[in-house]
């Protein structure tokens with residue numbers, strides 16, 4: 001049975017295509033520097049936004065019209081798997097990602113919940129045998145159920161810590177069973193509302209204990225995949241411990257976890273933290289910690305995680321710049337942690353949204369690659385820091401000098417000459433590359 005009858009397999013038709021159900025820029029087979037776009041972009045569909053969510057928001061009910069809306073319980077869960085694999089195939093995406101509660105309903109006991117998981121995981125496994133789609137990552141949802149009211153691994157209640165451990169244990173087994181490429185931890189409720197009632201040190205120590213136990217258990221069951229922390233500064237909790245990459249990195253270093261963890265960086269979480277997407281990617285990259293990406297975008301006029309499909313070409317270009325400079329995403333991917341707007345309630349909107357996001361990242365990839373190839377920014381940056389390649393600058397970077405010598409050097413300086421940073425010139429150049437790549441003038 002087909003769930004998306006009006007949509008056929010989406011093919012690349014080129015920039016002049018008027019077909020709404022075609023890629024204009026994403027050509028999975030097209031090679032860029034010896035690698036195909038499919039290999040470089042590693043797109044992934046987020047199960048929760050595309051199959052589980054119904055378009056409800058804090059002020060209103062669900063609006064999404066979906067062919068599985070009449071079903072409930074395990075029947076609903078099964079229909080969603082069928083629909084999911086149809087969409088994966090039609091979009092030709094190589095990956096998907098899910099939370100445990102997205103794929104199967106929670107039972108009235110943990111045992112029942114696990115049994116429901118087993119049914120659906122078994123079904124997904126069957127589908128994966130004949131499909132090329134792979135699991136980019138899975139995770140345990142430890143924020144929706146009321147038991148997580150005070151957090152999961154950082155809860156003030158040890159029973160909740162134990163329950164959360166059981167959830168992650170199961171999710172790691174599922175990761176192993178389905179051959180996941182990564183495992184994600186997003187600490188939506190790992191933080192605090194007020195310091196007045198919070199033992200911050202104990203909570204953070206416990207979070208680290210939890211991660212160490214997860215590392216140990218993965219080892220025990222032979223699950224050898226990167227663990228990814230997904231930083232977010234707030235929402236739903238007022239202050240979350242994995243605030244941003246820099247905060248998360250300090251945490252991992254303090255608790256001796258850097259060997260096992262990298263970061264899953266989400267664009268909208270970056271902006272909520274007061275950073276750009278590319279800032280977070282850069283911070284992870286220069287520390288060797290860039291694991292994967294939740295590809296979406298926020299809205300500068302709204303102060304929450306709007307999880308929009310990433311259609312901003314400029315941001316995607318700068319993001320792909322960091323990703324290419326990282327040598328790609330390795331086992332990570334570009335996971336569309338993005339939802340169609342509440343007003344885009346038709347099932348076909350799911351396709352329009354993914355097509356728009358995939359095309360926009362394909363453009364970003366092409367432009368970024370050109371910028372790198374032509375050394376547009378690298379050349380400038382190299383020149384800008386050239387004072388460190390000889391003389392006193394070289395002594396500084398080689399650790400061959402000290403305050404006394406530097407003072408002596410400074411005392412004999414007559415004048416200090418700086419050079420312009422050329423911000424506007426560089427922004428203009430990036431625009432030029434974007435437009436020329438889009439129009440085909442620069443290939």
Ligand code: XLS
Nearest residue numbers: 139186230266294305337
């Ligand atoms: C929520 C997060 C969440 C994670 C996975 O803001 O982005 O969806 O990606 O738990």
Ligand code: NI
Nearest residue numbers: 230266294337
């Ligand atoms: Ni996310």
Ligand code: NI
Nearest residue numbers: 266268305337
């Ligand atoms: Ni998010």
